[in-house]
Amino acid sequence: xxxxxxxxxxxxxxxxxxxxxxxxxxxxxxxxxxxxxxxxxxxxxxxxxxxxxxxxxxxxxxxxxxxxxxxxxxxxxxxx
Amino acid sequence: xxxxxxxxxxxxxxxxxxxxxxxxxxxxxxxxxxxxxxxxxxxxxxxxxxxxxxxxxxxxxxxxxxxxxxxxxxxxxxxxxxxxxxxxxxxxxxxxxxxxxxxxxxxxxxxxxxxxxxxxxxxxxxxxxxxxxxxxxxxxxxxxxxxxxxxxxxxxxxxxxxxxxxxxxxxxxxxxxxxxxxxxxxxxxxxxxxxxxxxxxxxxxxxxxxxxxxxxxxxxxxxxxxxxxxxxxxxxxxxxxxxxxxxxxxxxxxxxxxxxxxxxxxxxxxxxxxxxxxxxxxxxxxxxxxxxxxxxxxxxxxxxxxxxxxxxxxxxxxxxxxxxxxxxxxxxxxxxxxxxxxxxxxxxxxxxxxxxxxxxxxxxxxxxxxxxxxxxxxxxxxxxxxxxxxxxxxxxxxxxxxxxxxxxxxxxxxxxxxxxxxxxxxxxxxxxxxxxxxxxxxxxxxxxxxxxxxxxxxxxxxxxxxxxxxxxxxxxxxxxxxxxxxxxxxxxxxxxxxxxxxxxxxxxxxxxxxxxxxxxxxxxxxxxxxxxxxxxxxxxxxxxxxxxxxxxxxxxxxxxxxxxxxxxxxxxxxxxxxxxxxxxxxxxxx
Numbered sequence: 001x002x003x004x005x006x007x008x009x010x011x012x013x014x015x016x017x018x019x020x021x022x023x024x025x026x027x028x029x030x031x032x033x034x035x036x037x038x039x040x041x042x043x044x045x046x047x048x049x050x051x052x053x054x055x056x057x058x059x060x061x062x063x064x065x066x067x068x069x070x071x072x073x074x075x076x077x078x079x080x
Numbered sequence: 081x082x083x084x085x086x087x088x089x090x091x092x093x094x095x096x097x098x099x100x101x102x103x104x105x106x107x108x109x110x111x112x113x114x115x116x117x118x119x120x121x122x123x124x125x126x127x128x129x130x131x132x133x134x135x136x137x138x139x140x141x142x143x144x145x146x147x148x149x150x151x152x153x154x155x156x157x158x159x160x161x162x163x164x165x166x167x168x169x170x171x172x173x174x175x176x177x178x179x180x181x182x183x184x185x186x187x188x189x190x191x192x193x194x195x196x197x198x199x200x201x202x203x204x205x206x207x208x209x210x211x212x213x214x215x216x217x218x219x220x221x222x223x224x225x226x227x228x229x230x231x232x233x234x235x236x237x238x239x240x241x242x243x244x245x246x247x248x249x250x251x252x253x254x255x256x257x258x259x260x261x262x263x264x265x266x267x268x269x270x271x272x273x274x275x276x277x278x279x280x281x282x283x284x285x286x287x288x289x290x291x292x293x294x295x296x297x298x299x300x301x302x303x304x305x306x307x308x309x310x311x312x313x314x315x316x317x318x319x320x321x322x323x324x325x326x327x328x329x330x331x332x333x334x335x336x337x338x339x340x341x342x343x344x345x346x347x348x349x350x351x352x353x354x355x356x357x358x359x360x361x362x363x364x365x366x367x368x369x370x371x372x373x374x375x376x377x378x379x380x381x382x383x384x385x386x387x388x389x390x391x392x393x394x395x396x397x398x399x400x401x402x403x404x405x406x407x408x409x410x411x412x413x414x415x416x417x418x419x420x421x422x423x424x425x426x427x428x429x430x431x432x433x434x435x436x437x438x439x440x441x442x443x444x445x446x447x448x449x450x451x452x453x454x455x456x457x458x459x460x461x462x463x464x465x466x467x468x469x470x471x472x473x474x475x476x477x478x479x480x481x482x483x484x485x486x487x488x489x490x491x492x493x494x495x496x497x498x499x500x501x502x503x504x505x506x507x508x509x510x511x512x513x514x515x516x517x518x519x520x521x522x523x524x525x526x527x528x529x530x531x532x533x534x535x536x537x538x539x540x541x542x543x544x545x546x547x548x549x550x551x552x553x554x555x556x557x558x559x560x561x562x563x564x565x566x567x568x569x570x571x572x573x574x575x576x577x578x579x580x581x582x583x584x585x586x587x588x589x590x591x592x593x594x595x596x597x598x599x600x601x602x603x604x605x606x607x608x609x610x611x612x613x614x615x616x617x618x619x620x621x622x623x624x625x626x627x628x629x630x631x632x633x634x635x636x637x638x639x640x641x642x643x644x645x646x647x648x649x650x651x652x653x654x655x656x657x658x659x660x661x662x663x664x665x666x667x668x669x670x
Binding site for chain 2: 017040047059
């Protein structure tokens with residue numbers, strides 16, 4: 001998958017979820033950068049990404065995700 | 081809102097929750113309710129979904145939330161904050177993860193039985209402690225466990241976990257049936273409906289301590305909101321039904337009653353027959369069935385004349401079989417039955433007909449009927465007709481509406497309205513609230529919208545308090561006439577302040593509009609007020625979208641308007657030394 005396209009799609013999921021069209025993601029974006037991004041929202045974001053790419057993250061996959069870059073790498077790894 | 085109407089896309093609802101909430105908060109006429117949530121696992125998103133679906137029913141909740149997994153402590157050892165919140169509903173969010181005394185293979189049968197008793201006592205302590213809140217309590221029952229150590233034997237052996245969870249559910253059901261105000265939210269059914277493996281997603285539990293997979297949280301919120309909506313009187317009352325290819329297969333006007341597909345001869349015919357049986361059961365518990373069909377009346381009726389047709393012509397109240405627009409038919413039904421269009425669910429297989437109704441009568445709920453084998457699920461799972469209890473009145477409702485139709489016929493034969501009323505040979509029984517009628521009175525308070533001066537809603541406990549306290553005058557009115565018993569159809573609650581009586585609540589069911597029952601009620605109120613030394617009666621009209629009917633009601637019975645703002649109109653009445661009864665058409669028993 002084209003990394004730029006993946007970033008755009010994930011950004012769309014974030015915008016939808018936080019109802020905020022101004023969100024711009026980079027690989028470095030993390031929970032500090034988006035006010036409402038807490039553990040509860042983390043679950044929603046992961047669920048939405050699972051749904052979008054037809055994935056099922058296992059417990060080990062989602063531990064230690066630090067930022068959007070980690071998330072994108074995970075999707076790339078599982079869809080490869 | 082369309083995105084929240086069953087069958088909704090849960091993933092989409094989760095994603096769009098912020099936008100949806102913003103939009104729903106704009107809805108005019110929302111009613112405010114306080115909901116306390118205590119839980120045995122993560123509540124998080126469940127609260128958000130419950131909020132969305134309640135807003136969709138016109139209820140704006142404010143929440144109080146206990147600490148994580150401390151439902152027992154929050155209720156049994158309330159530090160005062162829960163009671164101070166004074167919830168309208170307490171929701172106890174538990175699941176089988178909160179069963180603590182699972183039996184194990186080493187137990188003797190006696191030990192296993194004791195565990196079950198102790199487990200039940202633990203929850204019973206919570207429910208008993210919750211009684212002091214004086215509000216309805218809703219708790220999930222227990223879904224089947226995912227693992228069965230004994231395999232199939234788990235279901236029958238006292239030491240099996242499946243047996244333990246199911247036995248708890250049976251005990252809970254017994255408790256609910258003997259404790260009004262305690263309601264089971266059937267989590268076990270929901271889990272089974274969506275599939276236990278999918279529902280009890282084990283990674284979601286380990287990682288986030290959610291009792292169900294995130295994708296099902298919208299379904300959980302919807303189910304809870306439907307149940308709570310029914311406790312607040314937010315359910316539908318009537319169905320407007322198309323006939324051809326909705327209640328039977330084929331066009332009866334073309335193929336005749338013998339040619340339509342209905343009954344056990346074909347798979348499709350079986351689906352239609354079962355749908356009709358389902359509808360008949362809805363009618364038996366008070367849902368009002370009506371026909372909205374583009375047909376010749378005789379042809380439409382002939383379909384129900386078939387010996388094997390589960391529904392008969394007499395199961396319907398309004399039978400609108402004509403070539404006019406269906407929006408007109410539904411509006412006509414609303415007038416005849418004296419209920420509002422927002423009480424209707426319209427079922428029609430034709431998307432064009434549905435679209436027209438959605439455009440012209442947006443208050444009407446319009447499920448996307450597609451194929452007959454899915455119609456029951458579409459109605460059943462949407463929760464439109466959720467019911468929190470079955471009163472004797474619910475069972476008789478269809479009959480009562482039918483009697484009303486007979487009254488209307490009689491009315492046309494009289495030139496003078498008062499003569500007509502006298503010919504009905506009415507008797508009103510107007511008495512202070514009593515324990516036998518309490519449930520019905522509360523139900524009436526919570527679902528009456530039109531003749532409702534203040535639209536204040538009461539829980540059973542609040543109504544009971546008014547009944548017992550000397551600081552209140554309460555009256556319920558029951559009306560019987562030569563066509564039948566209308567049951568309890570009016571209620572007044574007045575609070576006494578020195579020599580003034582404030583009418584906090586005055587309601588009357590639309591079923592008995594224009595029968596002068598309101599006059600008889602007022603006569604009784606004045607009489608009761610005099611006995612208590614009241615000199616002034618104050619009445620308020622608090623406007624809502626639905627109670628315009630009674631804007632000037634107090635003025636018509638002799639009150640004086642003393643102040644008027646956008647929020648309320650206040651009226652006052654000086655109790656005269658000699659009072660001339662207003663009712664002249666019915667006998668009153670007190």
